[in-house]
Amino acid sequence: MSRKTTGPAALHDVQALSDAQTHVYEAVASLAVDGRIAHVSDVAQMTGWPEHDVRQALVTLVENGWLIQKGDGFVMGPHDWGLDYR
Secondary structure (H helix, E strand, C coil): CCCCCCCCHHHHHHHCCCCCHHHEEEEEEEEHHHHCCEEEHHHHHHHCCHHHHHHHHHHHHHHHCEEEEEEEEEEECCCCCCCCCC
């Protein structure tokens, strides 16, 4: 699999994420598998972290193109991977 090295996709280097951001991103991704929009309270419950910390991680992930904010929820931004649960 090849990755782009310029433009918005260049920001999607998983090594650039902090541990907190990675856990929050994985929580949003797990909700996305079921077609659900992630809300701060959902992600806080899934990670066991305070809502303030989750909100900070979500904002950073949105700012860097990993996630998209939809109203008061969050969905996956553009990505080059997929999950297959057959």
